[in-house]
Each structure stands twice: as C-alpha cells, then as structure tokens.
Amino acid sequence: MAQDPIDPHVSPWHLFGAVMRHCRESRPNLSLRRAALALHVDFSNLARWERGERMPPAELVPALDQVYGAHGILTALYDKLTSPDTVTGSASGTCWANPAYPAGGDDMERRAMLHLLAGLGAVTPFGAVGSFGAQSEPLRQLLDASLGREHRSLEDWELACADHLHAMRTRPPAQVTADLLIDLHALHRQLAAAGPADAVELRRCLAVLSSIQANVLTRLGEHGTALRWWHTARHAADTSGDLDLRLMVRGEEAGHGLYGQRPPEAILQLVRDACELAGGQNVDLLTTEVKALSMLGRHDEALDRLNALHALADKGVHRDPYGFWKLNQLHFAESWVYAAAGAEEPGRRAQESLMKLTQDYQYCANVQLHQALCTVVRGGVDEGTRQAAAVIDALAPGYRTRHILETAHLVLRAVPQAQRHHPAPTDLRQALAADPSGNACTTRPYGGTSGKR
DSSP states (O other): OOOOOOOTTSOHHHHHHHHHHHHHHTSTTOOHHHHHHHHTSOHHHHHHHHHTSSOOOGGGHHHHHHHTTOTTHHHHHHHHHHSHHHHHTSTTOOOTTOTTSOOOOOHHHHHHHHHHHHGGGGGSTTOSGGGSGGGGHHHHHHHHHHTTOOSOOHHHHHHHHHHHHHHHHHSOHHHHHHHHHHHHHHHHHHHHHOOHHHHHHHHHHHHHHHHHHHHHHHHTTOHHHHHHHHHHHHHHHHHHTOHHHHHHHHHHHHHHTTTTTSOHHHHHHHHHHHHHHHTSOOHHHHHHHHHHHHHTTOHHHHHHHHHHHHHHHHTOOOOOTTSOOOTHHHHHHHHHHHHHTTOHHHHHHHHHHHHTTOOOHHHHHHHHHHHHHHHHHTTOHHHHHHHHHHHHHHSOGGGOOHHHHHHHHHHHHTSOGGGTTSHHHHHHHHHHHTOTTSSOOOSOOSTTOOSOO
C-alpha cells in the first residue's frame, strides 16, 4: 500500500522524516514494520517520526542511521536541527526543535531548510556533498523533489546518455558504473510513472544506458552481470520499436563479447542473427565479424571480409545518433585483423589512421598490443611479449580493463608452444594472471620497469 507523501517544506522535522523515509525506501525489502522490529521500537512511533509528527530520541538516531542505511546522514541532519545555532538562526526565529510549529508560505523558511539539507555534507564523515558521490544521492533526490523537479526532461536524459558515453571512454570503469547505477535507478522510477509517449523515449534512453553499463561491466570482467545488462538493453531497444537502436545494441553486445565474454563462434551467430534482423550486413556488424574470424585463426576469411567491409564503408556509414559508432572502429578492426595475420605494413597504416581520430585510452593501449601481436606472429616472440608487458605496466591499475588484458592474451596465444616457457612470455603470462578480476595488475611484468614511458 502506498504511503501518504511527506512534504519536507512543512517543518524541519517533516524534512527529517522525509529523509528517513527516502533512505528506508531505497533499501530493498525494508518495510516500516521490519525497520521497527530491527530498532526495537513501536511501529506507530516510527511511523510518526517518518511523518514528521514527532522527533526521535537522540540516543536512537545512530541506530536509525544503521538500520536505514543512511551512512551518517540522519545523525548529521538531527544534530544540525537540534543545534543551538540552527534553532536561533532560522529565518522566522521559530524553534526548529519543535515539530509542531505551523506550516506557512514563508519562502525564506523553506529556503533555509533546503540550504540546511544541501549543506549537510560539511558535517558528515564523507566531506562535502559533491565529494561523496553515491552516498549523497538520497539528499540530491530529495532536493529535486522539494523543488518540484523529481523527474528529468527527455532532453536531460539524452544529455545523460552522452555524458556517460564520454565517461566510459575517459574514466576508470569502476567510477563509471557507480555513477551509471544512480541514473539507471532514477530512470526506472521515471519509467514507472511515465505516459505512453514519454515511455517510448525513455526506453530508448534505457537501452543506451544499459548498453553502456554492460560495456563497463565487461571492462571490469563482470561478465555474468554484463550479459544480464545486455539482455535488458536488447529488451528496452526492442520495446522502443526503433530498428536502428535494436541493431546498435546488438552490434555493441556482439563486439564486446569478444573480450572473454563469449566464444568467437557465439559472436558469429549473434552477428548472423542481427544481420537477419537488419535485412543485410552493416559496417558495425562486419567489424565484429572480421575480428571473430581472426580470433578463430581464419585469417584468409577475415582478410576477405575486411575487403567487403571496405566496400560497404565506401558507400557511406550510417552512424547512430547516440555516438557509439565512430570511424575509428573501422580502423581498429583493420589493425586487429592485419596484426593477427602478420601483415605489418597495412596494420601500421591502419594504426596511424586510428590514432589520428581518437585519444580513447583503450584504443591507445590496444593499438600498441596489436603491434606487439604482429611482432610475435612474425617471429619476434621475446620482443613482442616484452612490448605487450610494457603496455600493461604503463597503465594505471584502474584502467587495466578486460578489453586491454584480453588483447594482451591474444599476444600470448600467438606464441608458438615451444617458446611459451621463455622468460619474456612467462613474465607476461604471470603479469596477466596476477589479477584474475581484470581490475588491476600489480606484478611487475619484467625487469622491474618503472611503468613510465
């Protein structure tokens, strides 16, 4: 049963109660009765505290913080509301420790309460509001609701998609996924209340954000969770009815599946299924197909399909409106396929073209690993594996994604069996095995290198 809304403008203790309820409802399966049982208090008293009708005893507030998962926010707010400075410094001079003072239309009083909430970060263990990220999100959401802006406009959501896509390409993946989860939760809530017309547009945004989340989780090596997000992205795209979006999501899913998430044979099947949906090939799907063929050692087929890719791209590339597809993906596929086939000169040209178009840290690292792969394929096992180890060592731990580490594994797999126990390949193998999660690689790959290039 839905509970009556709490207006945080009515009094400071309505504000406290609204924060309480928001924190509790943000925790899965924490009903009011369950919370009362955990706190050893009467259910009706707890309900009155949430409604702002009574103030809880000071000695119970730390327990409230713990049970409600508020991370010190409730304690900080309670201390602020009951401090002498706050009581005497309110806009109207009303005693804020008394929850029974009458509601009114005093904008100064309302602003004072919102300012109080916004400034809580200064007295919490996390520092300023802007510095403790997800922990401050309940406060931010309550501020939006208090200002009559609980839901975002469609334009805001489109901008959020672009922001998260940029973050994915420039920031450590662990940071990106934490920020994404906040917006995905907010989008879920807005979708539940949206009308039919807005719901279609919001589903498009959900498909995009879910694809980014799946991509980032792949970078972190969280493959099982990533696969479930790919499913959500596909379903959201399908329910939007947007064919281009459906194909974009499927292309992204297939492409990122190459990095230890699915076997190459399964990737080829995903590509075939997407081509059937599209009624033919497209450039995005072909870039994934040639890489999968290359991974299977079917180099002649990969090179042949690369020619088909060029022919299709020359007719013009249909770019998605969200910014996933970029021309650098074409050159990246060339770099991958030529390197695995040992074709040094065309590979070098592809890599030069790619690096003129992007500063994405994954592309930069993987291009160097393609060069190492080509060196190994052409017989320079020790040189190529040392080069690959240096690339990994030069990366800050937070940026050592599965996309990069799996490419380094391609270098190792290209080493002939008889040479796999040489010192340089052994050092690279040990460096890659040092962190099975793919989030960091703390072992020095060889020679105590400083990690600076």
